[in-house]
Amino acid sequence: MTRRNKTRLSAMLLTGIVSLSAIASGCGNNEPEQTNTKPADTAAGSAETGSGLKDGKYDPPITITYLRPWGPDVKFKTGETQDDNVHVKWAHDKLGIDLKNQWISPSTNNAFETKLRLSLATNEKMPDIISYRGDFNLVRELIDSGKFIDAGELFDQYAGDVWKDAMNEDPTVWYPYMADGKRIGIPILDYAYNGDPVMWIREDWMQKLGLTAPKTLDDLEKVMEAFTNKDPDGNGKNDTYGLAIGFKNWINTWMSDAGWIFGAFGTMSNQWNLTEDGKLEYGSVTPGAKQALATLQSWMGKGYLPTEAGLYDETKAAEDFTAGKAGIVVGPHWMPAWPLEDVKKNNKDAQYKAYPIPMGPDGQAGRHGTSNANGVVLINKDMEHPEAFFAYQNYLFEQFANPPVGGEFENGLAEGYDWVMVDGKPTTDAAHTGGYAPEKYTITFDGARIPSLNMETLAKLAGGEEAKTPFEKKLKLSTPQSMLDAAKIVLEQKDIVMQQMFTGAPTATMQMNNDILAKMEKDTFSQIIYGKASIDSFDSFVEKWKSSGGEQITQEVNEWYQSVSGGQK
Structure with missing residues (x-):
């Protein structure tokens, strides 16, 4: 499972904590240029137009056909279906919009992708809207098919201010879905920083051994030395170690992460980073990567890391922390929800606490970032009323994303579903x-x-501020203090984020050479970390990487970056 999928898992873990939505405000009211579509109202507009929108509702109702994968996490009441449920009824009653799946396919076993590719291959009619999270190659196939309109122009015309402001928190979310300078796909926004890591440390071990919070890598080494050699669990055995990491899948990953070690030396491995001169460089072939590998090699030799790190995936590595074998694990702020609480199953007195990512020898610190988007919406160029989708989505941004007190969605999206009344009070339990x-x-x-709402609210609550809005109150009731404190740390260190800056389709040379380069990189890094190769072997790796296609890929990646960053409106 990719890091993007794992980030979605983290968001799902918070779904019960965070759901609800936004302030009613006026929508964008720019009149569209003349196109082959009929004139459109804003989502909350009141004037009757040729589109049929009257007082914020289509009369007569219009239909939006769409496709999206339906995952096993989607649960319906008896008698309800994808085309007949409480939300479909709401859209009809409130907006005069009838939502209709063109066909229905599950997200499992690539069933949706297979059916959609077949539809493309046989030139079947596409629905009005395709909403998708998953295989990026499929997204590019859809974009390259020529069947979908420049959604960026529609967004500029019809999106309301709340949605636009949310999108503008990070305009680079458009980049993956651009072609020839046009924004073909509309990014589906997610909560910012949701997968950004903090350092989780066994606080009871720290207190027992009289240790202080590690602010630098040197400080951290002292903590790991004590956790490895001073019997922090008090069982009289030499069976603990410092840092739980696993790099079976990679070093810079979603949990049991070690990317921050590279960040301490000014880079981030296995991703394309933005340099001060505005160009992209591959983090695994920089001088900072060599310093980070030397550090990991030293820690492995001293026993601070698990000898099985190369065989551990992210979850397996974290299990060493919850089993009481390791004293430190690095991962997202939501880890108290899963899996950190498992540590208390093995030791009821165990305590853990979030700490900031430590700095390197030159005062640098860095962590990988989380995208503000986790999917895309494509709009059929033949859709008769594309403005209807914006009427629908604007309403959700303005009334659901951060609901006002007394608003339609103050307690939840639908009574009897995500909230009910118990003893005269609403509950989401x-x-x-x-x-x-x-x-x-x-x-x-x-x-x-x-994007910014969730983490900023958590950090606000961590500081003891009163929860006033429905969104804040739900988080306050549902979030443990350990998670609030971790979120505060995430925001306090937001300036150290190193975002993956190449988000386009694989370049021509990547398609030919990426597998070879990735294997070369993993083999070399593993050999160095385990001390089976000298740190100087890194230099020959870099030269071979460049001559085996890496130099050409760097050129192609930068050409792509200039095309999207220069072409975005």
Whole structure:
């Protein structure tokens, strides 16, 4: 499973914590240029136009046909289906929009992808909207098919201010879905920083051994030395170590992460980073990567890391922390929800605490970032009323993403589903609701999300501020203090984020050479970390990487970056 998929898992873990939505405000009201579509209203507009939108509702109703994969996490009540459920009824009653799947396919076993590719190959009619998370190659196939309109122009015309402001928090989310300078796909927004790591440390071990919070790598070495050699669990055995990491899948990953070690030396491995001169460089072939590998080699030799690190995936490595074998693990702020609480199954007195990512010898610190987007919406160029999709999505951004007190979605999206009344009070407790999540019935999977809202709210609550809005109150009731504190650290260190800056389709040379280069990189790094190769072997790796296609890929990646960063409106 990719890091993007794991990030989505982290968001899913918070779905019960964070759902609800936004302030009612006016929508964008720019009049469209003359196109082959009819004139459109804004989502909350009141004037009757040729589109049929009257007082914010289509009369007569219009239909939006769409496709999206339906995952096993989507749960319906008896008698309800993808085309007949509480959200479909709401869209009809509130907006005069009838939502209709062109066909229905599960997300498992690539069933959706297979059927959609077959539809493309046989030139079947596409629906009005395709909403998708998954195989990026499929996204590019759809974009390259020529069947979908420049959605960026439509977004500029019809998106409301709340949605536009959310998108503008990071305009680079458009880059993966651009072609020839046009924004073909609309990014589906997710919560910002949701997968960004903090350092989780066994606080009871720290207190027992009289250790202080590590602010630098040197400080951290002292902590790891004590965790490895001073019997922090008090069992009289030499059976603990410092840092739980696993690099079976890679070093810079979603949990049990070690990318921050590279960040301490000014780079991030296995991704394309933006340099000060505005160009992209591959983090695994920089001088900082060599320093990070030397550090990992030293730590492995001293016993601070698990000898099985090269065989551990992210989850297996974290299990060493929860089993009480390791004293430190690095991962997202939501880890108290899973899996960190398992540590108390093995030791009821165990305590853990979040700490900032430590700095390297030159005062640098770095962590990998999380994209503000986790999917894409494509709009059929033959859609008769594309403005109807914006009417739908604007309403969710303005009323659901951050609901006002007394608003339609103050307690949840639908009573009897994600919230119910118990003893005269609303509750979202799954024991009473049955665990239904109607936001998963929406075209865009989660309704609407404002990227900065979740983490900023968590950090605010961590500082003891009063929860006033419905969104804040839900988080306050549902989030443990350890998670709040970790979120505060994430925001305090937001300036150390190193984002993956190449988000386009694989370049021509990547398609031919990436497998060879990736194997070369993993083999070399593993040999160095385990001390089976000298650190100087890194230099010959870099030269071979460049001559085996890496130099050409670097040129192609930068050509892509200039095309999207210069072409974006």
